[in-house]
Each structure stands twice: as C-alpha cells, then as structure tokens.
Amino acid sequence: MRRQQGFTLVELVMVIVLLGIVATISVQFVALSTRGALDVSERQQRALQGVVISEQITREVREAFPLSVRENGECLEWLPVIAGTGYESLTTGPGFDEVSIVPFGRAVPAGARLVVYGYGSAQSDLYGTSNPGPVSPAIIAVADSDTTIELSASHRFRERSPEKRVYAITSPVSVCQVGQWLYRFSGYSPGSTQPSAAALNGAGGTREVMSANLVGGSFNLKVTPPSLQRAAVVNFEFELANLNGDETTRMSQEVQIRNVP
Known part of the structure; x- marks a missing residue:
C-alpha cells in the first residue's frame, strides 16, 4: 500500500501566521502610501490655492489708483x-x-x-x-x-x-480676514476713514469668499507710500491651514503698483 504524504497541523498554522504577517505589512504599506499621496495632494492644493489668492490680489492692486491703497491692520482697501x-x-x-x-x-x-x-x-x-x-x-x-x-x-x-x-x-474694494475666512468686499460707499471688516460686513455691498481656511490673524499687511524714486509697494502674507491636520502653508507677496497719477 502506497504511503500518503501531506502537511502537518503545525506547518499549516505556521503558513497561516506567515500569510497574516505578510498581509498586515502589505495593508500598512498601502495605507501609508495612500496617506502620503493624500498629504502631498493636500500640500499641492494649498500651494495652488495660495498662488490663486496672491495672484488675484496682485492683479487687482496693480490696477488700483496708486495713491488710494491703504490698510488698517485687518483690511487692504483701494480704488480700482x-x-x-x-x-x-x-x-x-x-x-x-x-x-x-x-x-x-x-x-x-x-x-x-x-x-x-x-x-x-x-x-x-x-x-x-x-x-x-x-x-x-x-x-x-x-x-x-x-x-x-x-x-x-x-x-x-x-x-x-x-x-x-x-x-x-469705481467704488472701493477691500480684502479682509474675518476669523478663518478671507473676504473680498465691493460695491459699498467710500468713506474718508477706512472701514473695519465688521463694518464692511453690514455695509450692504457684495461679499465674496476668497478662502475659508486661513490661520487666525495670519493676514498681515504693509503699504509703503510712493515716493519720487518709486511707486507704492504693498506687502501681504497669509497662512493656509490643513483642515485635516496640523500642517500649514505660508504665502508672502510684494506688489509694486505700476500706475502713476
């Protein structure tokens, strides 16, 4: 009679354990790879968002009447x-x-x-x-x-x-930070004193959302008036937060207003 061969119970258990270890490692590798890809994608999205916001502000400020650009610490205002x-x-x-x-x-x-x-x-x-x-x-x-x-x-x-x-x-335009929001206000009546963000919220003009994920208090402004040697210069910076984590992306821009009165 021919002897039958097979695997022992110990061998089967060892194979199952090894397969479990391999499966666990594979799942962790896939999960970490996916998380890494998502993190990279979120960084790229924040960077692109920052570029779009910076470019929008830059283009509008360059078309402003140069001597009208002013800031009060929370808002940048100009006359287009x-x-x-x-x-x-x-x-x-x-x-x-x-x-x-x-x-x-x-x-x-x-x-x-x-x-x-x-x-x-x-x-x-x-x-x-x-x-x-x-x-x-x-x-x-x-x-x-x-x-x-x-x-x-x-x-x-x-x-x-x-x-x-x-x-x-045309009527004035303002860009202001309110909490984590960055707003663009337009269509409101001008005033000799620059309005605050709270005043613009109730001014009856148009309010547009430029960003909903700013780090609180990160929209910093500096306006250098024009001189006989150069045009006015506007510096602004802001920080975008990752809503699903602790990472942030900081953007900084300098704009030289080319129009001269």
Missing part, C-alpha cells in the same frame, strides 16, 4: 481704475458739470467717478465727497470716442494735475 486719459479742460461755469477730454478709447459705465489728483490732496480726500475736491460725483455713461464727460451733479476740482491726467474709478 477703469480708464485714464488726458483732459482738455475741467468743469467750468455756469453748470460745472462737464469735462473735456481726449477720448478714453473704451466705454466707461455710468456711476464711475473722475479723479484729478494734485499735489495738495490727502489720501482721505480720494474717498471723500467734498466739493471742491479731487473726486467728482458719478458720471453719465461715456462711449469710447466721446470727448466730453457729463457729471450727474455740479463739481469743482480743487487742484489740477501736473500732466493734465484724469482717471475713471
């Missing part, structure tokens, strides 16, 4: 420029409601305002409504080839531009 040109003559009597210009070369919507900024104006004057002053009331819509701008109310410009320059601007 729509168009600029030279003027032939400013408002004169009897109506004081028309400005003769070289055509803008583009349409300017109704509701925009004109700025003629001279050496004697303060920054707060740009946000005020004084008459006479450097900023006009709202204008009537202007076509790209128009040589005359009609104001919605009479106005006298207090100073003259050395280069006879006039700019069309």
